[in-house]
Amino acid sequence: MLEEILREQNPWWANAPARAAVDYPIRRDFQRALLNFVHRESRRAILVIGPRQVGKTTALLQILDDLLEQGWPAGNLSYCDFSDDRITERVTPRDVADLVPPSARPDRPRLLLLDEVGRADRWREWLKQAVDTAAVRVVATDSAATLLLDGGVEAGQGRWDELRVSGLTFGEHLRLRARSEESIEQVLRRYPTELLRYLALGGFPEHVFEEELRRSRTRIRSDIADRAIARDLGATGVDVEAVRRLFVYLAADAGAIFSAKERARDLEVDIRSIKAWVARLEEAQLISRLRPRARGAARLRAKPKLYPSDHGLVSAFATSPAPSQDPSVLGRIVETVVCTHLRNAWTPADERLSYFRDHRDRELDFVVDTGSSLVAVEVTSASNVRDEKLRRVREAAKALKATKVFLVHLGFTQSAREGVVLLPLERLLLHPEIVGESRG
Amino acid sequence: MLNAAGGEVWVGLRENDGTAVAIDPIDDVERAERSLWDHLIETIEPRLGEEVAIEAVPVEDGSQSVLRIRVSNEPGRRVYSYTRKGARYFGRRVGARLRMLSYDEIFGSSIQRSDDQIATIEKKWDAELEGMLKAKSSTLWLRLQPLGEVELDFPSHREVAPYFMETERTGNRLTGWTFVDPHQRPIPRSGRVVHGVPDGRQTIVSRNGVITFTVPIEFLHWKGPERSLWPYALIEFPVSIWRLAAAFYRTARVAQAGPVFARMALLSVKGWRLKAGSAGTVAWQFDEKVREYTEDDVIAAKHVADWADATSDNPDRCAYPLIRSVYEAFGFYEADIPREFDREKGLRFPS
Incomplete structure (x- = not known):
């Protein structure tokens, strides 16, 4: 047989x-x-x-x-x-x-x-x-x-x-869309809004050619909720229904500072269970952890941010019917996709990648430790950067003592304002190593 | 007279039963001429041009003048109206009398006028398309031209750019097959705005409302065997242009509303294939209803859309006859058009 x-x-x-x-x-x-x-x-x-x-x-x-x-x-x-x-x-x-x-x-x-x-x-x-x-x-x-x-x-x-x-990077996604001998630039000329499609679909190769975003979202949910969580994690003895609900919370809150206590209260379960389930989801590569930039004992006490392992999960588990047109969901999608690309480019990510928040609530989405310098990376899902946003980023970067500051946006033009590089998301995703280069 | 065969009107002649009997010279003829022009421009639509000439004619010893108004005789001219006490009238001078035009006279002549215009336009466009074919251009070409009088405004990059760089501005799909390209900045060029590049997708919008869109046919291939037109790309590119047109036309200054003439052509399309039906159905996976276009090197389609439709919330309807023509050229029926594109409701994809 x-x-x-x-x-x-x-x-x-x-x-x-x-x-x-x-x-x-x-x-x-x-x-x-x-x-x-x-x-x-x-x-x-x-x-x-x-x-x-x-x-x-x-x-x-x-x-x-x-x-x-x-x-x-x-x-x-x-x-x-x-x-x-x-x-x-x-x-x-x-x-x-x-x-x-x-x-x-x-x-x-x-x-x-x-x-x-x-x-x-x-x-x-x-x-x-x-x-x-x-x-x-x-x-x-x-x-x-x-x-x-x-x-x-x-x-x-x-x-x-x-x-x-993990899922496809944007560069890989474009290569899948390319014809033979076609460069990424040529693919983008044929599909100029492909970045938006990638943001909506996520990095799952199966869905690269999907026309109906709704259908791919349904299939992704089924793969994660019914198979990865219910079947695979369920076999390890976890409470499947509770873990599924937890995952939905985490996807909806992608990039938020994680509080086990709050999640335990939301799900009406023991805080130790929440911690154990989060660890399981992390081991199963369904979520990833971003630690805060801190030293010594403070690092142990500090709360991490949690991101789904692929930005497509944010879209798939969003309750909004058109996630990428919902500004709050789009913001989480963009932050998650930046997280996955920086994680791939800057390894080991647990050591080189973190976020920054100080006692005065000055915040930066990502800090990249290049080995020789600290680079601040803030993300916005807007195409145009407002002055107020720029001011807050500069203040936070100063508090961090960052040597370089990037503000990643959804527009398509790169520029610099007041010492901050305004970097198009598309460029960062195609060249995530750019934040460590001497010229941005 | 504008609505008839032309003629002359004199100001400063006394009339008796339709016959001039004496001269009543005008004291300040220059002022009277200006005043008459102002009145005609204010009350007559569409705006007068060279079809009307006013001149001062000296009388007697030359110290005084009367005015002669000449209206030229041009067949196929548009229908003029005048306003009085806020109301609009369509009239025709018959002898010394004024007769109101019937509905058929107003709109019949408008149609006749449109046909003449279209014939002239088509001749010009055909020459352009011939040139592209000779250059072996493999292109989807679409042009829209308002037959009325419209004027678009291109005030600043900030106001114009979103039309071309953001799908939301024109109600297009974020991830669809559209003219939108966020990488390309629209550039103003003597009376028009040019967006994109000639060997990629390019949209040119002129101040007079003419919109030209071109995209290589190969951009219409997505999935399936080589040289297959992806039905949604074939449909959505033209639909997106009608949506762009609607967005611009709604904000246009309209001297005279008229229909919008559209022509679409697939150049060097011989050997390309089209599959019938909707890719969103199970039948698509099994149905082998694929046709190759073998007849000619061009598929051409045209449509005259009402101004009201072209500026409505659902301009997609204006693209439907063009798409239907392409399907027919491939030997398909209307029922073979993907179900996502409805003749009345327009193009709707599940979100």
Whole structure:
């Protein structure tokens, strides 16, 4: 039974020119890291972890195609999708590894690509052993939420590396919209309001070509609320209904300073439960934490801001019928998308990215520690910057002792006023490293 | 006479039963001439131009003058009205009498006049389109021209830019297939505003209300096989231009309201395909009702929209006949137009 399924999932065993991802020619940025891993002389496995629907499976299939194109022997590549509904028996990765197609070449390494490995039986034990004995190379994927079930993420120390992936950046989104050989500038010429579409849709590859925003919002809600929370986190024993409500609160309050006490009061539950659920949502990569800029013990006491892991979640869980036209929702969407892009560009984000608020309530949305300087980044969802906003940003940046100040806006013209760089959101999203450059 | 075959009117001649019998010279002929001009300009619409000439004619020893008003005879001229005590009248001079025009005379001649105008305009536009075709331009071209007399205002960048850079200003979709491009600043150029670039989407709005929009046909491809027109792009680009027109026309100074003539052309469209129906339906996934345009290199459509429709809250209706013509050119019926575009309600996407 398994053998038949695997034969179907690995058509290149019988037909070498067969390819898995011809419908998905565009590669995400992390796909390059995966390919580099495969070519590295190392026994360690790699585990690609991320929320649902961010393109993990597609990346795996693209690796298969790339390796086949590079001449990797077709019989030495084994792919198994453990979420295949036809797999009804308990199947371990060992069962997959033991099925060696006749076309496999014993003189060349074998690569196993295991999709949704968390659904396999005793996968951790097998993977440790496989790495220790160097029997096969392994690339595996799963949703962060699923892996919470058995503490699998922590168990791999020394044996596998984790590659945490998230939604599409704006640059990746545009590349998906591009035709072959087309530059990002050309794509923007064809789709000049694509930034607004990206803000409304979020970074989920599946929805890049969706015409009806309402439909994509419904599907995103279903993926998160019904699958990631109800099914995946539910299996860890959390109160599904309460966590779903909590997540809706957090999405609606994206970028707000988090108070466990207030949320506990809202949801009429124990404060410790709230803290535990927030930790779970964070581990499941559904939310991310932004710490305040503080030192020593103050840092421990200070409250973080919480953001959904993708700005599409703000839009999807908003009660407004047209979120991106609702100024308050748009403001949260814009702040969240800036957060995700800065997190990707400035790693480790927990150390380099923070927010600023002092005792006089002077605030800055983001502070980037470039290693040599502090950069203040404030975000507005307006196209034009008002003088009052500029004044408050300057005051806060002065209190922070920031060396550079950026005010990110929804307009399309970059300028500088009174020492503040007025930076178009589009530019920041395409070049998030710009805040650390000597010229803004 | 303006509404008849032209002629002359004399001021300063005494009349008896329709015949001039004596001269009653005018004391201050220059003042009388100015005063007459002021009166005609104030009371007659549309505003008079070269069709009327007033001249002082010396009489007797040349120390005094009378006035001669000449009205030229131009066939197909517009219908004129005059106001008296706040009311508007359409009249025609018959001999020495004035007769009120019938409804058919007023509007029939207006239609005749529009047809003449349209024929002239079309001839001019055809030459332009021929030139584009010769240059192998693969373009969706749309032009709107008010046949009445309108004047648009372009007071400042601050007031003009939102029309072109913000979808909300014209009621267009934030993420739709529209002329809007927030990256491009509209630039004033002798009596018109130019937005965008010739090899991308470009919109030119002239002070006299003429709006020209061009976009490469390849911009109308989104999903599906190569050289497939995405139906919503095909519909929404023209609709967005009618919405832009409505927004401008509503604020225009209107000397005379008239219909708006529109012409749309898909140039170098041979070999492009169009799929019938709405992409938002399940049937779309399975229905293979795709037609390739093989007949010619151009699909052309035209429509004359009422001024009231063009300036209404729902100008989308004005785009409907143009789109229907394109679907028909591909061999489709009206029912094959995506359901999101309703002949009466206009273009509505689920939010």
